[in-house]
Each structure stands twice: as C-alpha cells, then as structure tokens.
Amino acid sequence: MNYNPVTNEVIQALEQIVGARNVKTAPEVLEAYQSDESLTPDLWHLPEVVVSPGSTEEVAAIMKVANQYKVPVTPRSAGTSVSAGAVPVYGGIVLLMERMNRILEINTEGMYLVAEAGARTADIQAAAKEKGLMYAGDPCSADSCLIGGNLATNAGGNKAVRYGTTRHQVYAIEAVLPNGKIAHLGAPLKKCSTGYCLDQLIIGSEGTLGIITQATLKLVPLAPYKLDVLAVFTDLKKATALVPQLIKAGLNPTSVEFMDNNFVRSASDYSELRLPHYEDGIYDIVSIETFSEHELDEKMEKLAEVCEACGATDVVEADDRVWKVRRNCLESTRVFSRVATSEDLVVPVTKIAECIQTLVEESKKYDFLIFCLAHAGDGNLHFQIMKRDMPDDEWERQLAQFRAFAYPYVYQLGGRLSGEHGIGYKRLSYMEQYTDPVELELMKTIKKAMDPNGILNPDKIIHVE
Known part of the structure; x- marks a missing residue:
C-alpha cells in the first residue's frame, strides 16, 4: 500500500x-511502540508519531486528519497482543487509548457497566464485584490489558466456557469509524432484530473497521459459592x-484449564512455588460456581468421580497458588x-x-522447544514454540x-487459526491461505x-489493495 509520511x-x-x-516523536518513545507482546522481531515496525487522545471527539478528529493526509493509523490498547495486532506495519500514527480510562456508570438494576476503552479490565471486574455483580470477561492478562483491546480482539479467557467470549458480554459500543464519524451501535436490550448487528461487526475486527471508544458491558449475578479443583494426571x-x-456429566464448569508438564514446571519455577506432582504432573484446573451450597456439594462430588474415572492421580482443591502458576505460564x-x-x-x-495428542506427537520431530496449555473447556489450545540453538533460517524452516x-489438520477437525488472540499481522498470510x-x-x-483509503490498522486480518 502507498501512504504519505507524517510531516x-x-x-x-x-x-x-x-x-x-x-504527541510524541522522540526515538525512544517510537521504539517502545514498534511491537506488542509477540516475540518475533521481524514483525515489528516503528511508528512515526504516537498520539494519546482524551475523548471520542479527539479520536474522530485524528481520523479526519489521517484521511486528509492519507496517513495510516494503528489503534493500540495496552499492547498485550501476541499477534502483532498493534504493530504499525506502515509507520504512521500509533493511537494510544490509555488516557480514556474512566468507568462512567454502574447500573445495578439494569445490570450493566459503562466504561471508556482505556479502562483496565481488572478495574472493571473489581468495580462490578463491589456491587455484588460480575463482569464475566476474564482474559489471562486482565491485570494489564484494557477493555478496548478485549473488545477489538474478542478476547477469550478463563470463564469463556460458561459465559462466552468478550463479544457475549457487550450490550452496546461507541466507535469512531475510519472516516472519522462517531457511531453508537447496539443497546442494553435482551433481544433486538432491528437491522444489521453492527456492534458485533466492529467487535473482533481488530481495529480494522472502527476504533471502539466506549462500551456498555453486561454484568451477571456474582455466584456466592465457588470451588476450584486441580486434577493431576501423569x-x-x-x-x-x-x-x-x-460436558457429558452436565457439570457446566466456569472454566477448564489444561497445562502440560513443561508449563507446570516452568511456571512453578517462575512463580517460586512448588505444586503437587511438579516433576511429572499434567494439570486440569476446573472451576465450579453455584447459587446454593447444596448444588456445589453435589457437583463437586460428581466432579471428583469423573476425574477419578478418567485416571486422575490426585484431585485436590486449587488455591490461589495454582492460579498464580497458570497466569504466569507464558x-x-x-x-x-x-x-x-x-x-x-x-x-x-x-x-x-485428539488435537493436543496429535500435535504434541508431531512436535517431537522438530528441534524447537514446545509447551502446550489450553482453555480446554472451549477447545482453544496454545502452543508456545521457542527457538533453541539453531540458525534463523533453520528456525523458520x-x-x-x-x-x-498443524493448520490443515486443525481445519480438517472443523477448527480455525485463532480462538482468542486474533489474526493480526502475524497470521495474515495464513488467513489468506486457509x-x-x-x-x-x-x-x-x-x-x-x-x-x-485503507488507513485504519492496515494489513491486519486481511490484506486489501
């Protein structure tokens, strides 16, 4: 694509x-925004200017300037993406949303919360909890990620198996379109059949169709009874x-997290914790939430029976140490x-x-280091593949x-390239291929x-001439 430089x-x-x-142009500032959390330097690109708007109207005005001068704009939330989704492929403007960080309203009767895009996800969760409610979006990076980035990538997380991904937690959004117009999409309604579902089109579009500046988020009752169980396998x-x-047992867990022994050991060491079966354990962490103590007791008894029937070596209560280890995996x-x-x-x-077993077996043919974890309850699995002592060209090969x-095999099973991280710039060519x-x-x-004009987050998800 052809764009003009930032003059x-x-x-x-x-x-x-x-x-x-x-408005920042100092080299050290620009360098800080050339990448996200992806560990692949050949995907990184320097912006020409970093801009921090303080309102939706300022975002709209920036987009109008970008269209006037044909300068690309890359929206950026907290930069926790691992798919190069916030990398400015063609330079131009990196647009930071961090100043727009207010929680504007918590409506306990309507059970919704209104927040600006730069609000931290953990702060939204805490604000809802103070009112006896829960925001069910729960990506593993909740302590650092921002709600706008969650919406843009349709983030998943630990509770998705029961409550769904981020798009299922949203009533309405405010977004600035690529042409600089401000759109208010959706409404706090239980159902709506009035035209196209445009809010859901923008959510998950990775900042390519609009810049989300505000959201009305669904809240749910906070279940008073909860227990986390660690099922250890060898x-x-x-x-x-x-x-x-x-699933067949009808337990309806809130989350089911899988960690292979590589992750058990590395995350335990990083967290300075030693959990059960450190040397040989493979972990399934299962969370159950209920609204009655009796129901919790029944489900926990059934859960223990299922785990033991599947061959668990140990079934114990999972305390905060287990979740700390899980959060520190990557x-x-x-x-x-x-x-x-x-x-x-x-x-x-x-x-x-089947997928985990097949791909783990396939990975043994290669010299790189590979660890596996999964949001197993919703079919989303992560392989962390690490370069070892090998030349760059051999690593790439x-x-x-x-x-x-792996990719044709996953599609053969009815799967897709990404469950929650998004396509970004990293998987652009594979999106075209598959x-x-x-x-x-x-x-x-x-x-x-x-x-x-193709100026909003170009070369993310798809390439358009």
Missing part, C-alpha cells in the same frame, strides 16, 4: 487536537480425555528463549483431546513445516466499503 504539517494538526504534550491421553466427560517461557511464537488454535470441544502440518475464498472476499468488501 510537520500533520504533527501540527495532531497537536491542535490533543495538545503538544500528547498420562497425556487421560488428561485430555477429561473435558468431554465433564511469561515463564521467556527464560528459555527471547524468540518465540504462540499458536492459538481452536477446534470443536469434542476434538480437543522448522516452524513453517510444523504449521504446514479461509474460504467467498468468506475472505466478503471481509475485503466490507473493509473497502468502510475504509476506502
């Missing part, structure tokens, strides 16, 4: 909108076979390699056991070879119609 004239126009102190097949049995792998990539495959829940097996041509063309048609 002094553009910078002056941006300063008039947000103030000079909110056999991979038995550990992965647990999920279908939980961070813990950085001691092994600073060059790594995270796969985010998703398959039907009934295929999760082996990685491509593994993907050439997506149905009619579906892909429809996406490109929508993008061209909404963003004719």
Whole structure:
C-alpha cells in the first residue's frame, strides 16, 4: 500500500487536537511502540508519531486528519497482543487509548457497566464485584490489558466456557469509524432484530473497521459459592480425555484449564512455588460456581468421580497458588528463549483431546522447544514454540513445516487459526491461505466499503489493495 509520511504539517494538526504534550516523536518513545507482546522481531515496525487522545471527539478528529493526509493509523490498547495486532506495519500514527480510562456508570438494576476503552479490565471486574455483580470477561492478562483491546480482539479467557467470549458480554459500543464519524451501535436490550448487528461487526475486527471508544458491558449475578479443583494426571491421553466427560456429566464448569508438564514446571519455577506432582504432573484446573451450597456439594462430588474415572492421580482443591502458576505460564517461557511464537488454535470441544495428542506427537520431530496449555473447556489450545540453538533460517524452516502440518489438520477437525488472540499481522498470510475464498472476499468488501483509503490498522486480518 502507498501512504504519505507524517510531516510537520500533520504533527501540527495532531497537536491542535490533543495538545503538544500528547504527541510524541522522540526515538525512544517510537521504539517502545514498534511491537506488542509477540516475540518475533521481524514483525515489528516503528511508528512515526504516537498520539494519546482524551475523548471520542479527539479520536474522530485524528481520523479526519489521517484521511486528509492519507496517513495510516494503528489503534493500540495496552499492547498485550501476541499477534502483532498493534504493530504499525506502515509507520504512521500509533493511537494510544490509555488516557480514556474512566468507568462512567454502574447500573445495578439494569445490570450493566459503562466504561471508556482505556479502562483496565481488572478495574472493571473489581468495580462490578463491589456491587455484588460480575463482569464475566476474564482474559489471562486482565491485570494489564484494557477493555478496548478485549473488545477489538474478542478476547477469550478463563470463564469463556460458561459465559462466552468478550463479544457475549457487550450490550452496546461507541466507535469512531475510519472516516472519522462517531457511531453508537447496539443497546442494553435482551433481544433486538432491528437491522444489521453492527456492534458485533466492529467487535473482533481488530481495529480494522472502527476504533471502539466506549462500551456498555453486561454484568451477571456474582455466584456466592465457588470451588476450584486441580486434577493431576501423569498420562497425556487421560488428561485430555477429561473435558468431554465433564460436558457429558452436565457439570457446566466456569472454566477448564489444561497445562502440560513443561508449563507446570516452568511456571512453578517462575512463580517460586512448588505444586503437587511438579516433576511429572499434567494439570486440569476446573472451576465450579453455584447459587446454593447444596448444588456445589453435589457437583463437586460428581466432579471428583469423573476425574477419578478418567485416571486422575490426585484431585485436590486449587488455591490461589495454582492460579498464580497458570497466569504466569507464558511469561515463564521467556527464560528459555527471547524468540518465540504462540499458536492459538481452536477446534470443536469434542476434538480437543485428539488435537493436543496429535500435535504434541508431531512436535517431537522438530528441534524447537514446545509447551502446550489450553482453555480446554472451549477447545482453544496454545502452543508456545521457542527457538533453541539453531540458525534463523533453520528456525523458520522448522516452524513453517510444523504449521504446514498443524493448520490443515486443525481445519480438517472443523477448527480455525485463532480462538482468542486474533489474526493480526502475524497470521495474515495464513488467513489468506486457509479461509474460504467467498468468506475472505466478503471481509475485503466490507473493509473497502468502510475504509476506502485503507488507513485504519492496515494489513491486519486481511490484506486489501
């Protein structure tokens, strides 16, 4: 694509909108925004200017300037993406949402919360909890990620098996479209059949169709009874076979998290904790929530029976130490390699056991280091693949070879490339390769119609000439 550079004239126009102190061009600042949490330096690109708006109107004005001068804009939340979704591929403007961080309203009768896009997810969860309610969106990076990024990527997380992903937690959004117009989409209604569902079109579009600036989020009653169980296995097949049995038993768990022994050991070491069966344990962490103590007791008894029937070596209560280890999984792998990539495959829940077993076996053919964890209850599995002592070209060759097996296999099972991390820039070519041509063309048609200048987060999800 052909874009114009950010000139002094553009910078002056941006300063008039947000103030000079909110427009940054210093090299050290630009370098900080060349990447997200993806550990693949060849995906990184420097922006030309970093801008921090303080209101929806300022975001709209920035987009109008960008269209006028044909300068690309890359919206950025907290930068916790691992798919290069916030990387400015063509330079231009990085638009930070961090100043727009207010929680504007908590309506306990209507059971919704209104927040700006820069509000921290953990702060939203805490604000809801203070009112005896729960915001069910719960990505593993909740302590640092922002709600706008969750919405843009349709983030998943630990509670998705019961409550759904981020898009299921939203009544309405306010968004700035690529042309600078402000759209108010959706409403706090239980049902609506009035025209196209445009709020859901913007949610999950990874900032390519609009910049979400505000959201009305659904809240649910906070279940008073909860118990987390750690089921420890020493056999991979038995550990992965647990999920279908939980579903058949009608337990309706809030979350089911899987960790292979590589992650158990690395995350335990990183957390400075030693959990049961550190040396050989494979973990399934199961959460149950209920509104009566009697129901909790019944479900826990049934859960223990299912775990034991599947061959669990140990079934114990999972305390905060277990969840700390789970949260530190990805961070813990950085001691092994600073060059790594995270796969985010998703398959039907009934295929999760088969998929993990097959891909773990396939990975033994390669020289890289590979760890596996999964949001097993919703079929979403992550492989953290780390470069070891090998030349760059050999790393790229082996990685491509593994993907050439894994991706067609996942699609054969009825799965897709990404369950929650998104396509971003990282999986752009694979999206073109594996997506149905009619579906892909429809996406490109929508993008061209909404963003004719192609300036909003270009080369994310799809490439449009």
